[in-house]
Amino acid sequence: MISMNGKTAIVTGGNSGIGFEAAKAFAGRGFRVLLAVRRIGKGHDAVARIQENHPDARVDVQELDIADLSSIRAFAEHVSTRYEKLDLLVNNAGVMTPPLSQTADGFELQFGSNHLGHFALTGMLLPLLKNTPDSRVVTISSLAHRNASIDFDNLDGADGYRPMQFYGQSKLANLLFAKELDRRLKAHGLETISIACHPGISATNLFKIGQKDAPEFLKKLAGKLLQTPEMGALPTIYAATAPNLTGGEYIGPDGKGQRKGYPTLERPDPAALDEKTAERLWNVSEEMTGVVYDFS
Template sequence: MNWKIKMMENQTGKVAIITGSNTGIGYHMAYGLASKGANVVMACRNLEKASDSRNKILKDFPKANIKLYQLDLADLDNIKYFANKFINENDKLDILINNAGVMIPPYSKTKNNFELQFGTNHLGHFALTGLLLPLLEKNDNGRIITVSSIAHNPGIIDFNDLNSERKKYSKWGSYSQSKISNLCFAIELDRRLKAGGFSTISLASHPGYSNTELQRYSILWRILNVFFAMSAKRGAEATLFAATNQIATEYIYWGPTGIIEMRGRTGKAKINKKAQDKDTAKRLWSVSEEMTGVKFLS
């Protein structure tokens, strides 16, 4: 379908959290929602950069309601602090977009000793979602959108070595593991929400191959971005469609539909069979609860 951000329905009165919204596709998610009247919460690790991005949006939409919150998804204590602060200061939440992430960095760990990509991209968002779910449920028809990637396709969840401590670290292997975990989580979350009779729904999206700062650790990818990547604005379309359009509730995973889903119009994205395995999803959920200490919908 030829859906564009300008076609988004009015979002006045809705409260939306976007993690990692100071740059890249996250910035354009914040921009798009603000342009349609939503109360936007930019949840970012670097508040200085987030403030600059907020000011850019306000320059185009002076009346936009945009709040800044500091959030470090590589620190469970910080995630809990953010969630408690947000719940205490806000009485509703309609949209949660789990967007922030790191991509192919040198080997490092989170503050909780998890491999950085799995710990940030999956575990951080798992914990955040569980902590914010009670607030989402205060309003009907809340939506949780978890951003995955076409890189989920080669991904394997190695339950024997989630933190890449036993084998040689693979930047791409760990990234793909985090992205298939994102998709497994989104699908399993929706299944559990439906089974529990909740009104909140869980969807997933991916940006195709978009030009963002996510590839900052690779000189080659920064060069390729110039010639082959979609713009970050185009990359944000599938997520905003999933977050706001009623048609999006008819499927669970949205993204570009061109050649190998790297670019193109928003549509139904293909889901690798591994990401649909219920036993894997249940095991991932259990392990994620154990690792984060955040339990919900068990």
């Protein structure tokens, strides 16, 4: 990764896992990085860890609960008043396979956090992004999008809920959103591009049993068999900085089954390429969040 001095990046959930590793890499190459985190204390801990490696890094922290539209709005207002430009937005924060539960606005937690929250955030920050030359939006998906579908008649889980099925749905939504966003940006002649990526199977703190941490032996086993967070962050870093990308790409590991390895271009599941579903998801997302994108 070449020097990125003078550029500004926001990483949601940047205090841990692949978000932290990506933020650390960005800070080390000159980005001014804003960690958008739910718990401010953990955000400050992350800043200290980054500055241990990069003492001159410019890293800030701001509260953001991606499962709460009022928090997203407050965060976007803060950024819009404090920052003159935004070169990179990394939609990284997320939850995985919790029991059926709701966001502050009553959405099913996984769809509401992983997709709707980032849909709203990106829309609110679009004025900054589109006024910054060569800006990028990177949205983190997952191998779990394979064989998933969007059940528009049961987005809230009221007619049945299976945690992994709804996680896959939210990750497919991430991909559909990333590609539809890029189509719309290009249709309006904007320089901002949108790219999707996934970390393979990474040993991060997303892996929990219910709402509890996995047992220590399972964490150690995962550390040996799965991608490290450092390796899992490489597709994010590549999607954010590689100069050959033009928007609409999907980046993931190059190893067997795309579970481990170094970043490469991938082709997602055919469901992620369905433009009619993407357009329907976009319209539903606008209705649910009240956020309408201004591409003018």
